[in-house]
Amino acid sequence: MAEGIKDKVNAVGDAVAEKAEAVGDKVTGTAANTADWVKEKVHAAACAAKKPFEAGNAAAEIQKHMDVIGSCGNKLGVVDAVEGSQIKLTRKDSPDGHHHFVPLSWVAFVDEHVHLSKDCGDAKKEWTTA
Numbered sequence: 001m002a003e004g005i006k007d008k009v010n011a012v013g014d015a016v017a018e019k020a021e022a023v024g025d026k027v028t029g030t031a032a033n034t035a036d037w038v039k040e041k042v043h044a045a046a047c048a049a050k051k052p053f054e055a056g057n058a059a060a061e062i063q064k065h066m067d068v069i070g071s072c073g074n075k076l077g078v079v080d081a082v083e084g085s086q087i088k089l090t091r092k093d094s095p096d097g098h099h100h101f102v103p104l105s106w107v108a109f110v111d112e113h114v115h116l117s118k119d120c121g122d123a124k125k126e127w128t129t130a
Helices: 002-049 055-061 120-126
Strands: 067-069 075-083 086-089 100-103 107-110 114-116
Parallel strands (some): 067 114
Antiparallel strands (some): 086 100
């Protein structure tokens, strides 16, 4: 009889632990999504507050070693140089070890970083490679 009760208590304990883990995973996922949403909204507000970027002033505004930040608020890469109408990103920070280029038309504004009007996922799908 004691063994039967003990087995039932263990089974209930296991079920509670599984449910708690599932709830914890859901809370963690929601927190991550919320953080991403906040980054996007802060970046959008910063973009709205800044003067529009003028591509003609690129050489003066965009400097080597500046971080390039997507509209999602995440770092896309680091400026290696401005070449014509594109920003050349460093190979060192590239996921595949190649230079990638993003057009100046994607730049929303420049402060201590280069802020893009495109999120990192879309930028990686559309950037060009040397």
